[in-house]
Amino acid sequence: MSEKLLEIKNLKLFFNKGKKNEVRAVNDISFDIFKGETLGLVGESGCGKSTTGRTIIRLYNATDGEVLYKGENVHDSKSKSKTLEFNRTMQMIFQDPYASLNPRMKVNDIIAEGIDLHGLAKTKEERSKMVFDLLETVGLNRDHAGRYPHEFSGGQRQRIGIARALAVDPEFIIADEPISALDVSIQAQVVNLLKKLQREKGLTFLFIAHDLSMVKYISDRIGVMYYGKLVELTTSDELYRNPLHPYTKSLLSSIPFPDPEHERNRVRISYDPADHNYGENDEVKMREVTPGHYVLCSEKEFKEMADHSSTIKNV
Amino acid sequence: MESILQVKNLNISFNTYAGEVKAIRGVDFDLKKGETLAIVGESGSGKSVTTKSIMQLLPKSNSEIKQGSEILFDGKNLVDLSDKEMEKVRGKDISMIFQDPMTSLNPTMKIGKQIAEPLIKHQKFSKKQAMDRALELLKLVGLPQPETRIHQYPHQFSGGQRQRIVIAVALACNPKVLIADEPTTALDVTIQAQILDLMKNLQKKIDTSIIFITHDLGVVANVADRVAVMYGGKIVEVGTVDEIFYNPQHPYTWGLISSMPSIDADDDELFVIPGSPPDLLNPPKGDAFALRNRYAMAIDLEEEPPMFKVSDTHYAATWLLHPDAPKVEPPEAVKRRQHKFTGGNHTEGEVFQ
Numbered sequence: 001m002s003e004k005l006l007e008i009k010n011l012k013l014f015f016n017k018g019k020k021n022e023v024r025a026v027n028d029i030s031f032d033i034f035k036g037e038t039l040g041l042v043g044e045s046g047c048g049k050s051t052t053g054r055t056i057i058r059l060y061n062a063t064d065g066e067v068l069y070k071g072e073n074v075h076d077s078k079s080k081s082k083t084l085e086f087n088r089t090m091q092m093i094f095q096d097p098y099a100s101l102n103p104r105m106k107v108n109d110i111i112a113e114g115i116d117l118h119g120l121a122k123t124k125e126e127r128s129k130m131v132f133d134l135l136e137t138v139g140l141n142r143d144h145a146g147r148y149p150h151e152f153s154g155g156q157r158q159r160i161g162i163a164r165a166l167a168v169d170p171e172f173i174i175a176d177e178p179i180s181a182l183d184v185s186i187q188a189q190v191v192n193l194l195k196k197l198q199r200e201k202g203l204t205f206l207f208i209a210h211d212l213s214m215v216k217y218i219s220d221r222i223g224v225m226y227y228g229k230l231v232e233l234t235t236s237d238e239l240y241r242n243p244l245h246p247y248t249k250s251l252l253s254s255i256p257f258p259d260p261e262h263e264r265n266r267v268r269i270s271y272d273p274a275d276h277n278y279g280e281n282d283e284v285k286m287r288e289v290t291p292g293h294y295v296l297c298s299e300k301e302f303k304e305m306a307d308h309s310s311t312i313k314n315v
Numbered sequence: 316m317e318s319i320l321q322v323k324n325l326n327i328s329f330n331t332y333a334g335e336v337k338a339i340r341g342v343d344f345d346l347k348k349g350e351t352l353a354i355v356g357e358s359g360s361g362k363s364v365t366t367k368s369i370m371q372l373l374p375k376s377n378s379e380i381k382q383g384s385e386i387l388f389d390g391k392n393l394v395d396l397s398d399k400e401m402e403k404v405r406g407k408d409i410s411m412i413f414q415d416p417m418t419s420l421n422p423t424m425k426i427g428k429q430i431a432e433p434l435i436k437h438q439k440f441s442k443k444q445a446m447d448r449a450l451e452l453l454k455l456v457g458l459p460q461p462e463t464r465i466h467q468y469p470h471q472f473s474g475g476q477r478q479r480i481v482i483a484v485a486l487a488c489n490p491k492v493l494i495a496d497e498p499t500t501a502l503d504v505t506i507q508a509q510i511l512d513l514m515k516n517l518q519k520k521i522d523t524s525i526i527f528i529t530h531d532l533g534v535v536a537n538v539a540d541r542v543a544v545m546y547g548g549k550i551v552e553v554g555t556v557d558e559i560f561y562n563p564q565h566p567y568t569w570g571l572i573s574s575m576p577s578i579d580a581d582d583d584e585l586f587v588i589p590g591s592p593p594d595l596l597n598p599p600k601g602d603a604f605a606l607r608n609r610y611a612m613a614i615d616l617e618e619e620p621p622m623f624k625v626s627d628t629h630y631a632a633t634w635l636l637h638p639d640a641p642k643v644e645p646p647e648a649v650k651r652r653q654h655k656f657t658g659g660n661h662t663e664g665e666v667f668q
């Protein structure tokens with residue numbers, strides 16, 4: 001197994017903690033991200049994926065738990081230069097390309113913001129060249145550099161956000177639905193690009209998305225979240241071949257297929273958390289059902305899943 | 316079937332510092348009563364601009380709907396309506412779910428009030444009735460704890476939750492035409508499925524016609540009766556959902572279908588349509604897709620292809636459908652689908668203008 005780049009340990013993030021309107025957006029989750037891998041994160045809308053990403057990158061202070069990056073706790077206070085370096089190595093591509101681009105800045109300045117902040121270009125010419133190269137990398141062209149965000153379509157803006165994140169040569173990128181606003185050919189282009197960057201520079205990704213066929217394609221492992229909890233974590237092949245948590249099953253049964261006939265005959269499995277029927281003494285926690293395949297379950301469910309998985313293996 | 320909305324010869328330009336961006340270049344389509352028409356196509360091809368023009372919501376400062384453009388609804392050309400007349404249409408008859416939920420919600424207003432307001436204004440609801448209806452709609456779109464969350468502000472919700480609030484706003488007035496610009500892109504597949512069912516039920520109940528813009532061809536296969544494919548400010552192919560998925564004719568549509576990963580995809584690179592989108596400041600002569608099209612012929616660089624008729628419901632703008640064009644093999648991803656096609660092709664090469 002390759003080395004751990006990030007360790008997320010018992011992470012919690014509660015909004016409005018202790019108040020009547022408390023939201024337990026992230027409620028005690030633990031997982032590792034290995035160097036050079038793409039970890040996909042999927043789950044119900046509002047289950048806490050973006051909040052997890054934002055807490056890892058320190059846009060929020062964790063309510064509890066810790067995030068270790070190369071063994072160092074990211075939430076500890078650090079020297080100024082260390083903070084700056086840290087900000088460079090970890091980048092986030094935001095879910096909402098509209099809200100995350102300053103409408104009063106031209107595209108070249110948006111993309112070059114990080115280049116300037118970290119002094120990555122020595123001359124003006126070098127800065128322009130870097131911006132042009134980045135624009136091309138994400139499938140835009142140099143003519144776009146002098147324009148403002150509102151002059152772009154949704155998908156074009158999303159690519160500006162991607163170029164901005166790539167500009168500072170990061171090691172770890174949290175990509176929060178980086179491709180859902182793009183047409184399928186450009187999605188393919190961006191995904192090929194992310195994979196290429198990963199191969200060439202050993203980049204590590206946390207890839208948050210709803211399009212499960214793309215998540216499966218790009219991810220080495222996938223984590224499934226439901227209501228602030230991680231409910232299943234395993235390799236992407238295993239997740240699709242042998243989903244064990246009932247929420248994962250429901251999710252997989254809802255993927256729309258680009259085939260009208262298939263859609264007319266689709267059968268969905270629904271998920272009701274009450275069906276677990278957990279008793280008071282049931283300890284519900286992440287358990288390793290088969291090597292590397294973790295599921296949130298009770299001891300009883302664990303035994304059933306383990307039996308089930310062994311029959312699958314034997315087929 | 317009766318048409319509820321007709322778009323004819325729509326041409327729209329933006330004036331930018333660099334010159335005139337010809338974003339929409341002759342778009343024609345009909346929306347039939349009770350149908351769902353999906354619009355798919357390249358990012359930047361004009362899907363949002365087309366539908367915003369129906370709502371007359373393009374920025375006044377730099378956009379221009381060209382002379383001769385018609386958007387016919389209820390016997391009126393919407394292009395000619397005054398702001399005041401248009402506001403009535405927007406509040407009641409045609410509503411839109413925007414691509415960017417945050418810009419269509421007022422950040423300083425509680426969400427319940429945002430849903431209730433148009434009801435009070437256009438439907439003469441009392442305040443109490445409107446708030447009850449707002450709560451009902453929030454339940455309908457599957458927002459958890461609607462009773463408490465109705466009193467919260469947009470920033471307190473996740474991306475997908477905001478999108479559901481926007482959907483609730485759009486459905487509030489039971490519109491005749493619902494324009495949905497990527498309404499489910501921010502949603503997980505289970506909630507997406509719920510929202511799609513919700514829209515279908517609404518359609519059955521009140522015969523709403525829906526224009527559904529999305530990049531997700533799985534969603535298109537699920538919701539659409541017909542599909543229009545846009546490229547470079549034009550509709551390049553239109554047909555029933557089966558015709559577009561099982562018997563596509565335009566090389567751009569072939570490219571789209573080839574770019575999707577299949578759920579059992581292996582580790583190969585994904586197919587990407589080569590080249591970059593046409594420059595709408597100087598739209599190319601001939602077929603705007605020619606330079607990216609490996610099936611292009613000499614004529615593609617000279618002359619724009621007309622819409623050729625494939626069947627009574629299926630049209631495509633590609634010279635490949637001309638009777639003199641050589642027969643070509645579509646890409647593998649398309650060939651794999653063709654056996655599912657049960658419809659027929661029209662006498663080939665008939666020009667439809």
Ligand SMILES: Nc1ncnc2c1ncn2[C@@H]1O[C@H](COP(=O)(O)OP(=O)(O)OP(=O)(O)O)[C@@H](O)[C@H]1O
Nearest residue numbers: 015025045046047048049050051471472473474475
């Ligand atoms: N600033 C905030 N104040 C209060 N609650 C919040 C805030 N931001 C997010 N939440 C809540 O926290 C929960 C998790 O939100 P988050 O944005 O992480 O979800 P998500 O999994 O990214 O969803 P989506 O797929 O819809 O983007 C949601 O219930 C959301 O309403």
Ligand SMILES: Nc1ncnc2c1ncn2[C@@H]1O[C@H](COP(=O)(O)OP(=O)(O)OP(=O)(O)O)[C@@H](O)[C@H]1O
Nearest residue numbers: 151152153154155329338358359360361362363364
């Ligand atoms: N306000 C504006 N000023 C200048 N150009 C604009 C403006 N709005 C849109 N455009 C241009 O018009 C073209 C069509 O944009 P539109 O938003 O309709 O694309 P789209 O098909 O909806 O793309 P996406 O799938 O990315 O949302 C694009 O080239 C865009 O850059």
Ligand SMILES: [Mg+2]
Nearest residue numbers: 050095473474
């Ligand atoms: Mg999110």
Ligand SMILES: [Mg+2]
Nearest residue numbers: 154362363414
């Ligand atoms: Mg758009």
